[in-house]
Amino acid sequence: METKIGGDRAKEISSRLPFDEAFHTDTIGYAGGLWMLWNSDRVEVSILSSTEQEIHAVVKVLNSNLSWLFTAIYASPRTAERHILWENLNKVAELHNMPWVLAGDFNEPLLNEDKFGGRAVSVNRSLLFKECLDNCGMIDIGFSGPRFTWTNKREVQALIQERIDRFFVNASWCTLYPEARVVHLTRCHSDHCPVMLDMLPTNHMGRKRPFKFQTCWLTDPTFPRIVSHAWRQHNILEGAIETFSKEALVWNKVQFGNIFAKKKKIKARLNGIQKVVGVRPSTFLLELEKELLGELDTILR
Template identity: 75%
Template sequence: MNIIIWNCRGVLKPSFKKRVGDLVQNHNPAILVVMETRVGGDKAREITNLLPFDGAIHTNTIGYAGGLWVLWNTDRVEIALLSKTEQEIHTEVKVRLTNLSWILSAVYASPRNAERQVLWENLMSVADLHNMPWVIAGDFNEPLLSEDKFGGRAVSVNRSLLFKECLDKCNMLDIGFAGPRFTWSNRREVQALIQERIDRFFVNPSWCVMYPNAKITHLTRCHSDHCPVLLEMQPRIQNGRSRPFRF
């Protein structure tokens, strides 16, 4: 089973529907998390009704900013909403063929630092409420390490430490990735180029036990300045991979 997360930078662009169709055709995700949709309410439901998924959860936008959707195929997974805010959607996922269950927290962290701190606090609170296998995935809008950024200002040590504290409290692991290092680019000429790895999957140890061969791939950037990120729980080709990294 596959999951894709993608910051699409707006779903009203003409190429959005076609790009989602391409992702579905090429990677067959059971779950698609779409971030920074900039659309909520009835318009969001109108758009997701046209996509190849029959389950959907939407968050409210903040004016014309933000927006987070979790889309899925009900014949492959059963998803129950646990809670949501403008920056997060917490769900319980039951995989129909295997009868396995785990928590999926989809996030779109605010570009504003103060609001991101609220998200970190919320995630740490969720960690105290369950002991299930857990995936946290989305656009965190914060590089975690200095090597997660190229160009521009250096990564803020204070902000990255707060991010790491959240991941430690949630007992999260980074299981590595294949493909280009950075998931976002400002697409400028090299003198002004900034790139960051901010679109990510994190998993806890009990989720790793269920899916020991899981693989993450940064896909080709298209339509947006963010690339889609693919999680394959049972990849078809098993490549050598490093051990999970704990923060």
């Protein structure tokens, strides 16, 4: 992902995230700053090379023993530097025949339908982009969710929206993961929306969720009593953890359940609005989106 943060600050922030391994690139002025984050108990990642615009790595999935090439992209806003990136990708394509995923912010709409508002898509630039993708054997496997991944967040008369954050895969990767799908998730605080590649989609309906500690519990003054009560009932760690897990879930439903339900409802409404704005933007919908984002900020504080 592009974070606009590099150096020691990048390392400091990523060390607090729920991943035990990370790799960072430098920013390009006030843009760029690619981070690749992973958990070493799930994948083995070998970094091959990197520039300010790309990270190339071999990913080995530990529970399946499958390996493939993953390239994280932040294409420069400057056309000349994007041309360098396309040339680099062409060279990488000549050096391997592995299953391959390209992912990131390409800063270039590929088709006219990938943009709303502003200047028309440059035919020459999009042809160079497409030529690079063809040379790399890349396939667009489509997406679900809102149509565009970036917005300038302006009023409807000046609104620009683009689909520039993407996943591309080659044919041999498709063979490994034939059910894979791309999802444009709800955009909340950024001008970009998160984009997820779901490699093994499954139906989670009816499946019991594992226990998960919620950081927001620490902000509630009644939470220490839940911990103390669990420890007082047991002399061994295993029993205390089991009691704490059960009691914390009940307490969470009473104290925070309404908050989580509100958050889920607001994000669902935002996703629906962003889908419609991608097709028929209006002042009413853009104002409603701002209101809901304000409500979401209030809940998350």
